[in-house]
Amino acid sequence: MVLCSTKRLQKLFLGLIITCLVMLNHIQLDLPSKETCACVQCLMDGDVDPWFRERYKSPVPVFLSRGNSEISPNTWEWWQRLQGRPSKENISAIVQTLFSLFPDGELYSDAGPRRCRTCAVVGNSGNLQGSQYGPLIDSHDFVIRMNRGPTAGFEKDVGSRTTHRAMYPESAKDIDNSTHLVLVPFKVKDLQWVVSLFATKDIPWANQKLKPKIQANKDKVMILNPEFIRYVHESWLKKQGLYPSTGFIILVFSLHICDQVSVFGFGAKEDGTWHHYYDKKYHLHFNRGNHKGSNEYNTTLELHQRNKIQMYKGW
Template sequence: MTLFGARQATLMLAALALTGFMYMYYHTDFIQTFEYLQSNTECACRFCMSMEGDDPWFTQRYKPSIQPLLTKKNSALTKEVYNWWQSLQYASHRANYTAVIEKLFKLFPDNAQYTDAGPDRCRTCAVVGNSGNILGSHYGNLIDSHDFVLRMNRAPTKGFEKDVGSKTTHRIIYPESAVDVDNSTHLVLFAFKTLDLQWLISAFTTKDITQTYTRVRPTIQANRDKVMVLHPAFMKYVHESWLQKHGGYPSTGFLTLALALHICDEVNVFGFGADKNGNWHHYFEAIRSNYHTGLHGGNFEYDTALQLFTKNKIQMFRGW
């Protein structure tokens, strides 16, 4: 072998060795990087609502440690939470909160719910609002494909299945908007006053509470083992962290959206906002009254929902 040939062979061997080393290095690095990304995935969905290295606007508002649902164990309220919650109530509606809680959890489930979040879970939520913009949307099958379908107040499905679907896993109510639900549906009470908790107890026992600030149903049909109550501290958190104290307190719709952000990995929103003509009305009402936001910061709530949409935290389906 000539000197040139020996040198060429040596260089080739060195190049092959270096190539092999670099391949092993980068291949190992790629595998480690892939495994790292896999181990840091927040959920098993194609898209996870909450992710590592999230947007500062979102992380400033979203507090993953807060418990959205009330249990006996977490029922003690701080002075700040208690005073805020009491401020929503009529003076005549106030009662001994601790005594009411004792009665409440003798009747209804007292266990933490939806605490199984992790890289193996993919739970999808459809939050179905009552806006007239959902009419003619043909979203029914899409809505029913979700794991959880959350509906609010008396919003019906019968006769509107093509647009709103037929599945309901969680029905959000307060005493003044109560509606019967079937045995497979979770009844979720948003209690804006202690009397609301008392009404819930009464509705399943004595049936003697028939009046709050207006007449209410003395009883409802629901599965006692599927009753849940939104935590007052969660309401305050939504009002202050998400809504920056706009309005007197959050609307049922925005509270439901916030609840979905905390119990699901993917959140899709249907039937929120005005219709294509700028009118705010319910899809199930023949006479289309134009609803005002009242005590709620409706415009700010909707703008906040739009921010969640633009930051890819939720998807909004508006039907038009």
Template sequence: MDKLFQILPPVPDVLEPRPHRCRTCAVVGNSVNLKGSHYGPLIDFHDIVIRMNRGRTTGYEADVGTKTTHHVFYPESATSLANTTHLLFFPFKISDFLWLLNKLDPDREDSAVNSKRIANKDLVMILNPAFMRYVHDAWLGQRGYYPSTGFLTFALSLLICDEVNVFGFGADSDGNWNHYYEQHKYKDLKTGAHPGTFEYQTIEKLHKRQMIEFFKGW
């Protein structure tokens, strides 16, 4: 842990909040309901665009846009990021920190295996795992084993953005939780260990209360 935080900036290069800095944020999930949505220009219009896991833009620009300011993932869902993209790293076990250290520290003996740069180390921010516990307890009532990456990202965005618009969450019209860039091999998996239906309903409730905008695609 000490070695990792010697590599990363101790304090992120983030501007302090001010009244005139009203930021609009697009939280872009990977749901198949983005296909054919033509949300791309609308998503790119936001000040901050947050994507997650293996979400990609190449080949899907019309529906998901091209802009990415922040990208969220954990080791099992990692993808290489552009040099200007902030990595929001969501660790929940010690091996996650070791994985990130291997990716960012060229002096480690085992880094040769992981030589491909995953992100700009000066733009890496790490979510405190205590926030995951908070979302699981306070937002989800301990439903499921742990929150999904998408819902954690959504909850975090409410703390850092003035206006939050949500895209690409939920199942398709047949109840399948496929991604816009791939289909799940196992249809019965649904949302796995995550309480996906409850998370979706929570986002819908906030939309109905006009606290966020939820763009469903279909």
């Protein structure tokens, strides 16, 4: 009987420890005002790292809104180059239309010593296969996924929750009413596309095979500011590649809205191959196309090594 009771107590004690470890990051503590957040470890704690300070610029507007729709000449020129040919559209008029449809205001600006917001940034790398990261990913406050990466059938490895889905027109997919659509506008027409989804129902150009409609909640639409995308390209990637990938933009986005950031599904598999966890199409050239993939990966790894993020490789 004594032995049985001892084993039962050991199991109860072990269960208590596990529960405490899982919940630890979400405990709101009465910390001195000098603390940057209420997490056990905060992204901005000990912000004296010159490498990080050189790159992280807190004043850059993250989201587009009526109040910051005046795009600087340098950003406008850079953004125009991404479109192939200059646009003659009136950006101010488009912005007015956008925010007659979608929420307009300051978002996630409540950072402080009493907040502990955790982000899981979930990429689409094949290194998620067999990782068993699903429960860990779902334990975060925000679970941010990119483009068309599915969860159904992959829950054990990638989780089942999605609070934010980042996409652009060519990568759009249906999302449920509880998920934020985070538009990453690489061109002016991307803004016109999102207007067409919820208002005009008329895709503004015909030479792209784009979805004329998707399921999404218009009250949860967020639009990244082109100033922010250019900042990621210049400050974090030092202008390497034509423009950043959606995944890397969202990684930096998470640094601006969360106190702790965990990154999943970035980089190659252990054997060095590159492909999505949901397909078998191997990509032999990581630096192909408009992105400098090796630079993005090395910068992500550097953030991990400097304890600014936690990077999970699946192996």
